[in-house]
Amino acid sequence: MGMEMEMEPEILAFCCNWCSYAGADLAGVSRFHYPPNVRIVRVMCSGRVDPAFVLKAFELGFDGVMITGCHIGDCHYVSGNEKAEKRFGMLRELIETLGIDPKRLRLEWVSASEGERFSRVVEEFVEEVKAIGKSEIRVDGKVKETASIESLVYETEVYECSECGKCTSICQVSKFKDFSPRIVVGNAVFGFEEDVKNSVWDCLLCEKCRLVCPSNVNYTEFVRRVRKTVEKMHCAHGDLFFSSARIMANSKTNGRLRWFEGLDVATKGDLLYFTGCFPLYRFLFKDAGLENEFYSIGESVSKIPLDAVFIMNKAGIKPVILDNEKCCGHDLFVVGDEENFEKLARANINAIKESEAERVVCSCAECYRMLKKEYSELFNFDLEVLHISELFKELIDEGKLDFGVVGLDVKGKGKGKDKSKNKSKQDKTNDEEEKTKITYHDSCRLRNLSIFDAPRYVLSNAGFEVVEMKHSREMSSCCAGNAWVNCGMVSKQIQLNLIGEAKETQAEFLVTSCPKCQTHLKCAVFGSDVDAEIKDFVTAIADVLR
Amino acid sequence: MKNVLVIGGGIAGIQASLDLADRGYTVYLVEKKPSIGGRMAQLDKTFPTNDCSICILAPKMLECFDHPNINVITNAEVVGLEGEAGNFVVRVLKKPRYVDEQKCTGCGKCTEVCRRKGRLPDEFNVGLSKRGAIYIPFVQAVPRKAIIDEKACLMLTKGKCGKQSKCVEACDLNAIDFEQKPEEISLNVAAIVVATGFDLFDPSGLKEYGYGRYKNVITAMEYERLICAGGPTGGHLDRPSDGKTPKNVVFIQCVGLRDERYYEYCCSVCCLNSTKSAILAKEHYPDIETYILYSEFRAVGKRSYEYIERGEKEYGITYIRGRPGEIIEKEDGNLIVWYEDMAERKVKSLEAELVVLCTAPVPSEGSKELARVLGIEVDKHGFFKCKDPVLAPIETTRDGIFICGYAQGPRDIPESVAQASATAAKVAEIVERLEVMA
Numbered sequence: 004m005g006m007e008m009e010m011e012p013e014i015l016a017f018c019c020n021w022c023s024y025a026g027a028d029l030a031g032v033s034r035f036h037y038p039p040n041v042r043i044v045r046v047m048c049s050g051r052v053d054p055a056f057v058l059k060a061f062e063l064g065f066d067g068v069m070i071t072g073c074h075i076g077d078c079h080y081v082s083g084n085e086k087a088e089k090r091f092g093m094l095r096e097l098i099e100t101l102g103i104d105p106k107r108l109r110l111e112w113v114s115a116s117e118g119e120r121f122s123r124v125v126e127e128f129v130e131e132v133k134a135i136g137k138s139e140i141r142v143d144g145k146v147k148e149t150a151s152i153e154s155l156v157y158e159t160e161v162y163e164c165s166e167c168g169k170c171t172s173i174c175q176v177s178k179f180k181d182f183s184p185r186i187v188v189g190n191a192v193f194g195f196e197e198d199v200k201n202s203v204w205d206c207l208l209c210e211k212c213r214l215v216c217p218s219n220v221n222y223t224e225f226v227r228r229v230r231k232t233v234e235k236m237h238c239a240h241g242d243l244f245f246s247s248a249r250i251m252a253n254s255k256t257n258g259r260l261r262w263f264e265g266l267d268v269a270t271k272g273d274l275l276y277f278t279g280c281f282p283l284y285r286f287l288f289k290d291a292g293l294e295n296e297f298y299s300i301g302e303s304v305s306k307i308p309l310d311a312v313f314i315m316n317k318a319g320i321k322p323v324i325l326d327n328e329k330c331c332g333h334d335l336f337v338v339g340d341e342e343n344f345e346k347l348a349r350a351n352i353n354a355i356k357e358s359e360a361e362r363v364v365c366s367c368a369e370c371y372r373m374l375k376k377e378y379s380e381l382f383n384f385d386l387e388v389l390h391i392s393e394l395f396k397e398l399i400d401e402g403k404l405d406f407g408v409v410g411l412d413v414k415g416k417g418k419g420k421d422k423s424k425n426k427s428k429q430d431k432t433n434d435e436e437e438k439t440k441i442t443y444h445d446s447c448r449l450r451n452l453s454i455f456d457a458p459r460y461v462l463s464n465a466g467f468e469v470v471e472m473k474h475s476r477e478m479s480s481c482c483a484g485n486a487w488v489n490c491g492m493v494s495k496q497i498q499l500n501l502i503g504e505a506k507e508t509q510a511e512f513l514v515t516s517c518p519k520c521q522t523h524l525k526c527a528v529f530g531s532d533v534d535a536e537i538k539d540f541v542t543a544i545a546d547v548l549r
Numbered sequence: 550m551k552n553v554l555v556i557g558g559g560i561a562g563i564q565a566s567l568d569l570a571d572r573g574y575t576v577y578l579v580e581k582k583p584s585i586g587g588r589m590a591q592l593d594k595t596f597p598t599n600d601c602s603i604c605i606l607a608p609k610m611l612e613c614f615d616h617p618n619i620n621v622i623t624n625a626e627v628v629g630l631e632g633e634a635g636n637f638v639v640r641v642l643k644k645p646r647y648v649d650e651q652k653c654t655g656c657g658k659c660t661e662v663c664r665r666k667g668r669l670p671d672e673f674n675v676g677l678s679k680r681g682a683i684y685i686p687f688v689q690a691v692p693r694k695a696i697i698d699e700k701a702c703l704m705l706t707k708g709k710c711g712k713q714s715k716c717v718e719a720c721d722l723n724a725i726d727f728e729q730k731p732e733e734i735s736l737n738v739a740a741i742v743v744a745t746g747f748d749l750f751d752p753s754g755l756k757e758y759g760y761g762r763y764k765n766v767i768t769a770m771e772y773e774r775l776i777c778a779g780g781p782t783g784g785h786l787d788r789p790s791d792g793k794t795p796k797n798v799v800f801i802q803c804v805g806l807r808d809e810r811y812y813e814y815c816c817s818v819c820c821l822n823s824t825k826s827a828i829l830a831k832e833h834y835p836d837i838e839t840y841i842l843y844s845e846f847r848a849v850g851k852r853s854y855e856y857i858e859r860g861e862k863e864y865g866i867t868y869i870r871g872r873p874g875e876i877i878e879k880e881d882g883n884l885i886v887w888y889e890d891m892a893e894r895k896v897k898s899l900e901a902e903l904v905v906l907c908t909a910p911v912p913s914e915g916s917k918e919l920a921r922v923l924g925i926e927v928d929k930h931g932f933f934k935c936k937d938p939v940l941a942p943i944e945t946t947r948d949g950i951f952i953c954g955y956a957q958g959p960r961d962i963p964e965s966v967a968q969a970s971a972t973a974a975k976v977a978e979i980v981e982r983l984e985v986m987a
């Protein structure tokens with residue numbers, strides 16, 4: 004590919020208003036020749052170039068992206084370019100894992116007087132990109148599905164609705180805003196297409212309504228299918244997560260093994276650990292270069308897979324990691340981008356098959372759901388898929404995972420209680436004092452696959468006292484941030500409600516098994532005046548073992 | 550041969566037995582429980598007349614038991630069937646009572662002293678009160694004889710009850726007999742009537758309503774026992790969590806019914822039953838507020854619509870169309886009920902002090918097994934299948950075997966009685982025809 008003579012790369016350059024754009028302008032005015040392959044986007048400062056912009060450019064098919072700004076020390080906003088520089092390092096690392104040659108991204112400082120320098124760096128960059136070749140990624144955001152709402156009503160049989168209102172009265176969104184799944188269905192049945200299309204993005208797709216519907220109305224599938232027919236929704240964080248998933252769907256990913264340096268992992272074996280994407284987003288919330296509490300969110304969610312492997316190693320397991328694992332596709336699936344979802348799913352399935360694994364374990368609730376349900380239902384994926392809590396439970400029962408917690412029967416079987424009964428009163432109180440009270444949040448994706456007991460079993464074996472929130476197990480709340488599309492006031496209220504329930508239990512911290520729940524809930528906490536600690540299930544267990 | 554077997558001693562079975570006996574047939578009435586009476590015996594009042602249920606039923610129960618042509622065999626089940634219409638041989642297993650029915654007078658002394666007194670859930674009061682290992686099913690039980698619960702009695706489970714069994718000490722008539730063994734009875738009958746009625750659905754699977762988790766969420770049958778003067782609270786509506794009289798009661802309709810996850814049919818009685826229950830609440834406590842949250846109101850049949858109108862206008866019951874989606878318990882035991890008010894298209898909540906779930910009456914436990922023994926069929930819900938749903942609703946898929954009452958499908962008491970009489974007439978007609986042919 005790289006040798007093709009005719010190849011003319013398309014380059015996108017972000018130029019800051021004060022230096023580089025002026026520099027580019029000068030290059031033009033001074034009639035310095037530079038290749039016509041460059042499209043320029045003027046931004047006020049190189050610090051304004053969100054990682055999402057860069058990913059979007061690659062998603063749309065640009066072969067190279069250049070960020071230019073004022074020389075260090077000359078920034079018109081004091082330190083914008085320093086932030087750009089920091090971010091550039093992180094971005095190169097990210098795009099490499101997404102399967103994009105990091106050389107396709109370049110950062111250059113060009114001052115207003117350096118017209119010639121501008122034309123030179125562009126020329127150099129074009130040559131360099133030419134040598135790499137055309138990008139294989141080009142995702143158009145066009146709506147491909149043209150099914151009418153009427154046909155979707157028939158296909159998903161939502162006309163079965165008996166108009167009882169159960170869904171609306173359990174829906175968390177309906178409690179804070181004028182929204183009713185029943186009316187969405189009603190509007191669809193009566194043919195008010197626009198009203199339906201306007202409300203499909205209000206739904207969290209948490210599937211709680213489906214759990215209580217007496218008519219088995221497949222409301223969520225209907226909404227998901229309608230989403231396919233409307234203008235693609237953009238997610239919060241500048242579409243970064245969608246871009247990244249779509250890029251992975253169309254590129255050759257690699258580099259996940261590197262995340263696990265210092266831990267025992269394999270490339271072939273019986274048990275495969277599906278890591279999930281969160282380590283990619285280490286820099287999430289810190290890309291602005293601001294030193295604040297949002298920092299810690301990216302850090303804590305990105306270490307979950309490391310903690311998971313750490314625990315498995317402790318139990319004598321060396322899990323298989325796919326160096327070329329891709330996003331499971333959950334978010335694309337729920338927003339109706341089935342084309343790219345299928346690419347991701349098929350690539351993952353092939354890679355898993357090649358590893359010769361017999362069982363797959365997931366720590367991320369959404370990966371678990373996709374592999375367990377959609378991969379098997381849509382693409383005949385037939386391997387056994389476990390949630391990590393199920394694996395840990397198995398290891399505890401086999402005596403391989405030992406927390407050395409006093410007064411607890413490591414073999415489990417719920418005998419912990421009986422034992423303390425036989426003890427003297429004093430021992431008992433000591434035991435009870437030692438126990439850390441925690442509360443466990445059942446994320447939607449685990450709730451709907453009935454993973455309730457295993458996480459609680461593992462947590463109590465690890466020495467925690469699990470106390471329940473008002474909404475738990477089958478009735479658990481949604482973190483209100485599904486696929487990053489719903490962020491807003493309603494979501495914040497739902498999130499703070501959930502945190503409020505957790506606080507009512509007087510637990511020391513809240514445990515969740517979904518990195519997204521953790522992200523959204525922490526975001527709500529940091530943005531409010533409540534204080535609450537939230538930990539991933541895996542991290543909570545790893546911390547006990549450390 | 551003019552012998553007929555009736556299986557199930559609820560109102561339907563009783564009525565069919567009486568009608569046949571009065572025509573000169575010899576009836577064997579086999580009842581699974583220690584007393585006949587069925588569900589109607591547990592009800593406080595009956596719609597649409599608000600008669601005292603046991604008051605109108607008890608005389609029929611006694612009449613049935615005392616009828617010279619009826620042999621009531623309680624605590625028994627049908628375990629085998631051979632032959633054909635006109636000449637069936639039925640095997641009935643009579644389980645031991647461990648009390649001699651001939652000697653026991655039902656004085657109740659034994660029940661007062663049993664070492665396990667107050668430890669076991671009382672089935673008649675749907676677990677709202679406790680009984681001992683030896684007990685009399687309920688005051689108006691027929692036959693009113695004591696019975697020992699073989700799974701709970703110390704003597705029967707451990708072989709020892711203190712130095713001497715308390716019940717034996719207490720019984721002046723020497724009625725207690727630990728040596729009783731199960732007994733198989735063989736009956737020769739010309740026809741069989743199945744009237745096994747219904748059982749109650751356990752709503753704890755509907756997590757949205759929290760039954761089993763929230764103390765003040767109860768079922769309609771529990772409500773019947775609470776509001777009944779003969780019930781465990783003497784007719785006081787003491788809510789389970791703290792014994793307080795609720796300021797308001799919310800009735801939720803169609804629980805486990807008209808629900809594809811559980812039972813798709815309409816029970817045909819709960820709409821009227823909740824109206825009855827709410828009226829009873831108002832009669833006991835004029836200031837109480839009552840709400841009925843329903844899907845669609847199904848008040849079919851004679852006087853039904855008028856009954857509901859009375860509930861609304863005369864008693865001030867609030868009817869709201871909207872099936873609640875979730876209930877949340879508060880610290881004080883009150884319940885926040887979330888529902889969508891269909892009339893206003895708004896999500897609303899109500900703070901209820903007591904919630905009553907109108908749960909599904911479902912085919913009797915063991916219906917499938919009984920169908921297997923009898924060689925008949927059940928429908929997809931588990932009710933006995935009739936030969937033709939339109940033109941032969943009381944005949945089963947096997948000649949000589951008939952059905953009536955709730956065992957055939959949802960119906961209220963008047964309908965069960967009418968159907969029982971119809972079945973009796975049909976049985977008589979067919980048996981006579983068989984006789985003539987033979």
Ligand SMILES: Cc1cc2nc3c(=O)[nH]c(=O)nc-3n(C[C@H](O)[C@H](O)[C@H](O)COP(=O)(O)OP(=O)(O)OC[C@H]3O[C@@H](n4cnc5c(N)ncnc54)[C@H](O)[C@@H]3O)c2cc1C
Pocket residue numbers: 556557558559560561562579580581582585586587588589592594595596597625626627744745746747748769770773818822825910913914915919953954955956960961962963965
């Ligand atoms: C909460 C509630 C309130 C109600 N209120 C009213 C009301 O106010 N008015 C009204 O008209 N209707 C009311 N109904 C309906 C009424 O209870 C029924 O219509 C009526 O009980 C049906 O009578 P049945 O004889 O068919 O069944 P059941 O009353 O259920 O009797 C069946 C009998 O068969 C026995 N049996 C079961 N299986 C076997 C077996 N294998 N072998 C031997 N015996 C067996 C049972 O032990 C029982 O004694 C109410 C129902 C409910 C659930």
Ligand code: SF4
Pocket residue numbers: 163164165166167168169170171184185188212215216217218219220222
């Ligand atoms: S819960 Fe189901 S049947 Fe009831 S209104 Fe909603 S979609 Fe319709």
Ligand code: SF4
Pocket residue numbers: 170173174175176177184205206207208209210211212213223
């Ligand atoms: S999926 Fe969740 S957010 Fe969407 S309508 Fe149902 S309950 Fe509401």
Ligand code: SF4
Pocket residue numbers: 648652653654655656657658659660694695719720721722723724725
């Ligand atoms: S067994 Fe004896 S003591 Fe008990 S009720 Fe019968 S007669 Fe009375």
Ligand code: SF4
Pocket residue numbers: 662663664665681682683697701702703704705710714715716717
């Ligand atoms: S033997 Fe003992 S436990 Fe059994 S019924 Fe008599 S008193 Fe009760």
Ligand code: SF4
Pocket residue numbers: 802803804806807814815816817818819820821844845846847907
């Ligand atoms: S009778 Fe009323 S409450 Fe009962 S299932 Fe039918 S509609 Fe529902």
